Amino acid sequence: MLSFGKKIIGKRMDLPKNSIYPDTLDTNKIISELDSSTKSITDQVTGLSNEKFNFKKEKKDWSIGDCMEHLVITEQSAKKILLGPVKYYYREYDAKVNVVKKAFSDDTKKFIASIEILPGDSSKIPDKLIADFVNNREDIKKVIEKEDLTPLCDAFRHRLFGHFTRLEWIYFVIYHSRRHARQIERIISSAP
Numbered sequence: 001m002l003s004f005g006k007k008i009i010g011k012r013m014d015l016p017k018n019s020i021y022p023d024t025l026d027t028n029k030i031i032s033e034l035d036s037s038t039k040s041i042t043d044q045v046t047g048l049s050n051e052k053f054n055f056k057k058e059k060k061d062w063s064i065g066d067c068m069e070h071l072v073i074t075e076q077s078a079k080k081i082l083l084g085p086v087k088y089y090y091r092e093y094d095a096k097v098n099v100v101k102k103a104f105s106d107d108t109k110k111f112i113a114s115i116e117i118l119p120g121d122s123s124k125i126p127d128k129l130i131a132d133f134v135n136n137r138e139d140i141k142k143v144i145e146k147e148d149l150t151p152l153c154d155a156f157r158h159r160l161f162g163h164f165t166r167l168e169w170i171y172f173v174i175y176h177s178r179r180h181a182r183q184i185e186r187i188i189s190s191a192p
Contacts, residue, residue: 033171034137035137037177040177045184048064052064053124057187062183067183073116077117087152096162096165104175
């Protein structure tokens with residue numbers, strides 16, 4: 001096998017100095033980051049009244065419930081992708097992690113959710129959405145613990161970022177939820 005001094009999906013080679021995991025994939029670190037992002041959301045939304053959970057400053061705005069429903073739908077799709085068909089491909093398995101982090105860290109950038117992951121118009125039930133969110137996160141943790149995170153997920157190509165490895169999908173979930181955690185914080189501060 002040819003070695004270009006890079007991490008190759010499916011085969012570990014000499015790792016570049018800028019790798020987020022210089023020696024090996026640290027699944028405990030990944031789970032810790034996932035748990036931290038889960039806690040960030042659940043701490044903010046647990047115990048909110050139905051009124052506050054569904055509050056919209058303007059009709060076009062998203063409520064906290066809308067954010068939660070969007071996260072649940074998106075992450076249920078991500079879970080299916082993580083468990084779907086994969087292929088081994090010659091590129092770094094964490095190549096897009098920092099790209100996703102940078103994109104989702106910039107709150108001045110607006111992203112338009114595709115129709116499949118848009119929240120519905122109905123009033124949201126806090127306890128159900130929080131439970132669905134947490135249960136889905138537990139399922140994603142099982143993927144981290146049991147699956148090889150280096151192959152490319154072949155079932156879906158993200159419209160902005162292209163194909164992701166399992167590791168990149170997991171970090172997509174983490175950084176995407178952190179972005180919505182900040183949005184939820186802003187909604188809470190503007191709610192009556």
